[in-house]
Amino acid sequence: MKSEELRNIKEVGEDKRKRVLFANPRRNTTTNQVPHMGLAILASILKKRGHEILVVDYNLIPDAPNIPSFIRKFKPDVIGITIYTANTKEADKIIGDSKIFAPNTPLIVGGPHPTLYYDESQKDNRIDYIVRGEAELVIMDLVENAKKEKIASIIQARERVNPDDVPYPEYKVFYKWQYIRGYSIMTSRGCPYRCSFCPVVSVSGKLWRVRAPESCIREIEHAMKEISPNLHILVQDDNPLVDKNRFYRFLRIYAERIGLRLSVTNIRADDVNDELLTLLKKANCNSVGLGVEHAHPEVFKLINKGETLEQIEKAANLVRNHGMLLSLCFVIGLPGDNIRRIRASIEFAKKLKPDSIYWNSVMPYRSTSIRAWFGKHGTLYNEIGHTSLAEGSFMANEPVVETPDFTKEERIKAHYLCLFETIDDKLKLGKSILIFLEAAKYQLYSEFFYWLPRAVIKEIKNTRSLIEKAHDYSKREGVKAMLERMIFLMKSRNAEN
Numbered sequence: 252m253k254s255e256e257l258r259n260i261k262e263v264g265e266d267k268r269k270r271v272l273f274a275n276p277r278r279n280t281t282t283n284q285v286p287h288m289g290l291a292i293l294a295s296i297l298k299k300r301g302h303e304i305l306v307v308d309y310n311l312i313p314d315a316p317n318i319p320s321f322i323r324k325f326k327p328d329v330i331g332i333t334i335y336t337a338n339t340k341e342a343d344k345i346i347g348d349s350k351i352f353a354p355n356t357p358l359i360v361g362g363p364h365p366t367l368y369y370d371e372s373q374k375d376n377r378i379d380y381i382v383r384g385e386a387e388l389v390i391m392d393l394v395e396n397a398k399k400e401k402i403a404s405i406i407q408a409r410e411r412v413n414p415d416d417v418p419y420p421e422y423k424v425f426y427k428w429q430y431i432r433g434y435s436i437m438t439s440r441g442c443p444y445r446c447s448f449c450p451v452v453s454v455s456g457k458l459w460r461v462r463a464p465e466s467c468i469r470e471i472e473h474a475m476k477e478i479s480p481n482l483h484i485l486v487q488d489d490n491p492l493v494d495k496n497r498f499y500r501f502l503r504i505y506a507e508r509i510g511l512r513l514s515v516t517n518i519r520a521d522d523v524n525d526e527l528l529t530l531l532k533k534a535n536c537n538s539v540g541l542g543v544e545h546a547h548p549e550v551f552k553l554i555n556k557g558e559t560l561e562q563i564e565k566a567a568n569l570v571r572n573h574g575m576l577l578s579l580c581f582v583i584g585l586p587g588d589n590i591r592r593i594r595a596s597i598e599f600a601k602k603l604k605p606d607s608i609y610w611n612s613v614m615p616y617r618s619t620s621i622r623a624w625f626g627k628h629g630t631l632y633n634e635i636g637h638t639s640l641a642e643g644s645f646m647a648n649e650p651v652v653e654t655p656d657f658t659k660e661e662r663i664k665a666h667y668l669c670l671f672e673t674i675d676d677k678l679k680l681g682k683s684i685l686i687f688l689e690a691a692k693y694q695l696y697s698e699f700f701y702w703l704p705r706a707v708i709k710e711i712k713n714t715r716s717l718i719e720k721a722h723d724y725s726k727r728e729g730v731k732a733m734l735e736r737m738i739f740l741m742k743s744r745n746a747e748n
């Protein structure tokens with residue numbers, strides 16, 4: 252199928268129509284409620300074709316009934332599951348339930364994990380089809396001809412889709428879609444850079460492909476009409492600013508016609524300047540997140556980011572000068588890193604005084620150049636089912652790599668070091684005794700007592716800001732919606748602990 256054919260999808264005859272159940276599994280520590288854009292796009296294509304779709308997104312509705320109850324009621328002809336490498340355990344449960352409760356229903360998997368680890372998925376004989384990469388150009392054919400297979404077939408589109416040909420995502424087929432508040436949009440797909448740890452080129456492709464700003468704005472207006480006028484718009488591009496003028500134009504029209512709260516991910520420090528920050532602020536975006544990854548020059552050099560630490564520092568200062576919130580993202584354990592060098596990242600973080608910091612442990616996904624590096628210079632353990640971001644309460648992540656110069660134990664110690672030195676609220680005060688025991692295990696006594704008073708102050712501030720937020724939320728959405736949101740957050744918190 253050709254990309255432009257997506258602009259004019261014809262309905263199939265009644266006898267060919269299928270009932271398709273899609274699911275997005277959820278890691279129990281995930282707190283975001285952003286619905287899955289990829290599934291919404293596939294649902295939109297299939298709906299235009301005349302098929303009946305139901306999407307159960309456990310990120311959006313964490314307490315949605317389990318898959319067997321949807322299978323019983325909806326009676327799907329085809330089941331499709333999206334999988335992240337971090338979510339394989341949760342996906343496995345859904346695959347198992349599908350096998351038991353719909354043994355004759357073809358099962359398709361797709362998303363970043365089957366794309367990168369297709370041979371792993373192929374070992375699972377409960378799966379019938381594995382889609383690698385984008386599915387817009389293969390999904391109709393696949394769903395209409397799906398049958399049970401002995402060994403899963405690997406399906407890959409022959410050409411890359413033009414994102415402007417893709418129909419708007421369809422969220423009204425999501426279970427409890429009325430709860431949607433975060434709305435993702437990609438104004439472009441792909442990234443021309445080759446950072447050593449990032450697998451995105453294998454997921455989105457090398458070619459940077461764009462949408463016209465006007466088309467993105469029309470999509471948001473459509474979503475405001477169809478879903479809610481109260482959305483938080485999340486620009487999720489892999490790299491939105493490859494063509495600055497195009498994105499500036501998007502921001503200008505956004506400020507004029509939309510004005511809803513906006514977040515933009517993956518902004519590079521070397522793209523930050525006064526013009527961009529002024530436009531972001533006018534478009535109701537009040538924060539900027541920058542990827543530092545590592546502040547030791549030797550480690551930084553090996554990342555191949557294509558920018559300098561000086562540029563990152565300058566960008567961070569500019570963000571602050573514009574009165575915007577700053578968040579920084581670091582990676583612990585990259586090639587060349589060790590327990591001494593991580594201090595450079597801690598010092599850099601302290602110097603830049605961000606409002607929030609994310610400490611990720613290194614994740615050597617397939618297709619990344621760090622994977623080859625660790626294969627040569629260290630030991631790779633199994634990363635499937637692991638996440639890079641320290642989620643949950645105070646536990647540092649279990650390292651999935653090790654080198655002679657940075658052992659597993661030192662990696663955990665380094666993670667705590669980073670948290671104690673720079674984070675005030677990630678480590679939960681209510682668990683301070685357990686945290687103390689962890690600190691003692693790694694002889695981080697002074698670091699623990701450096702953290703404790705900051706944590707107390709932060710906890711008081713957090714409680715105050717939570718009350719303010721709840722008050723604002725209830726003014727905007729009503730008391731019932733506010734209570735529901737609080738219950739959701741409390742449930743997520745319990746899952747974390």
Ligand code: B12
Nearest residue numbers: 287288289331332333335336361362363385386487639640
């Ligand atoms: C937006 C985004 C998020 C959002 C929302 C994700 C969502 N569910 O919509 C948030 C912030 C929540 C998020 C979180 C995380 N993310 Co994220 N995210 C992205 C990002 C930037 C864009 C995803 C997107 O919307 N793409 C556009 C749509 C159209 O594509 P798509 O979702 O991939 O779907 C297409 C195909 O994959 C396929 N497809 C997908 N599912 C299915 C299912 C079936 C049945 C079929 C047939 C086809 C199919 O068809 C779709 C249409 O072409 C990607 C980078 C990227 N370019 O992929 C990273 C990315 C996917 N995230 C990544 C990671 C690591 C995470 C986290 C684990 C981070 C962490 N905490 O450590 C979490 C875990 C999320 C979870 N589920 O618990 C990695 C995944 C690597 C991997 N091997 O799994 C990526 C590739 C980033 C990176 N550079 O490493 N993420």
